[in-house]
Amino acid sequence: MPKRVDHRERRALIADALMRVAAEQGLEAVSLRHVAAAAGVSSGMVQHYFRTRDEMMTFALAVVRERNEARVTRAVAALGATPTPRALLRTMLAELLPLDEERRADGRVALAFLAYTAVRPAVAAALHDETAALLGFIAGLIRAGQPAGAEGRVDAERAAVGLLAVMEGLGIYLLGGHYPPETALAALDTQLDLLLGPEQAA
Amino acid sequence: MPKRVDHRERRALIADALMRVAAEQGLEAVSLRHVAAAAGVSSGMVQHYFRTRDEMMTFALAVVRERNEARVTRAVAALGATPTPRALLRTMLAELLPLDEERRADGRVALAFLAYTAVRPAVAAALHDETAALLGFIAGLIRAGQPAGAEGRVDAERAAVGLLAVMEGLGIYLLGGHYPPETALAALDTQLDLLLGPEQAA
């Protein structure tokens, strides 16, 4: 074996540069040369690790999703061993909102990819399973978190669809700067109150 | 005055072509020549009515918003003179969802512009007032629609933020094909049930 290099590391380096470019100027500005410049490498190297631009895009999309997943996993782990369903839900959803600059940057990239996949149905289809699984998980938490005696007051599956949509929509409006983070969090809590009953005073 | 032409008509014709291109291939594919070809005119003519590409984009963005407004206005007018707050809310929000192919196409364009404005804060800022006004209106309807005795159970302003976010999020997921229109409508109705109490059986 000749000169050995960690492929994943290099690809991650490039994807990182791609996301910086995309976050600042949109996916339109993501070209081989542009990304290469942002990563401080030659465009030939970018081509070495991604044979086509589309391959690079696909990889970056995967990175965005993995980052979100990692964020959620970390935040949930910090809750301890036995969080209440409500705390778990709130932590998960709040973590996915673009509440600080880092998550805003990622959010802009994610939004760009959303528009990107909207005209590439094949790519979008790959995400359906993930959404379905997430919806199922949320529905379970809703069922577990509803006050005793109130089960079935609202259909948990439908409520899960609504709750995930709230989160997505709040993210969109936050990115647009239509209201401050506190407003989004308040709306999220109101939503949880509606679903699970008002939070018990501590 | 020499040869007189209806400027608005021409610009609308071009914007229409732009939206067709954007809906099918994304905003990246929106170039002078591409749009001109889709409109069946010369690229020189496009340049005559829009001095820069950015000017064309800005105009198209305005068209998208006007289309939505017109849609909502028309649907609300069809409700008659004195609709219930709940009916008004549901009609407005459902009309904004991409439930048929026409609205899906518009929705794809709107989503593309969302990503577009996310990296152009100046453009995005122009939309804040509109959102604020819409939120105020929705909050008023929520207050009016809440069952007697339940006023103040949830803060109407917060609930409005959540409701608008639900609509936006449902639209996103619909565009991605993550679930069928009925699921989105069911989630919307569930949301209204939560806010205003279960619908009275007819």
Added chain:
DNA sequence: TCCTTTGCATTGCAGTTGCAACGTAAACGC
């Protein structure tokens, strides 16, 4: 030692982009 594989840089090319420049034809005031 040579040879093959890998990592990366450079160059080149065909295609596309936004936009300026220039042309011309038609409509109107005079």
Added chain:
DNA sequence: GCGTTTACGTTGCAACTGCAATGCAAAGGA
């Protein structure tokens, strides 16, 4: 008729794009 203004169409250009091709150095195996 003439000049001016508007409404286009055409051409050209510099900048950029993705990508193929080529070159070359380094690191191993034989």
